[in-house]
Amino acid sequence: MAIHGEAILNRKFMEMIKLLNIYLNHFPRHEKYALANNIRNTAYGIYDLITECQKRYYKKTSLTELDVKHQKLRMQIYLANELGYFNFKDGKVSNKVDAPKRFLAISNLIDEIGKIIGAWINKLRDAGKI
Secondary structure, rough: OOOOHHHHHHHHHHHHHHHHHHHHHHOOOHOOOHHHHHHHHHHHHHHHHHHHHHOOOOOOOHHHHHHHHHHHHHHHHHHHHOOOHEEEEOOOOOOOOOOOHHHHHHHHHHHHHHHHHHHHHHHHHOOOOO
């Protein structure tokens, strides 16, 4: 991936993690150290793998791990939505929160990151490096 592509991936990830941390801080209190913490750790793991993929010469294993961890994050966010955790504000259910809008915002950012990862994998595959 070119330097420009890496910068876009890093910028999108930072945008996503900032928004994600805001939403996770509003999850119910009983989930602060369970699903919310797991989502946060998965997201931080993705950042570690992005850095690793940018620095490694042979990227096949690292990119595969990045793709898998990205899918884990997508599924954890989906689970949180299905459990209604995007309806919470300050640990309590709130009618003032637009949960579908929150879920859509974070899902769109996760999808954009997934597209960048997929394009990175395809580019290396087409170049015969994977």
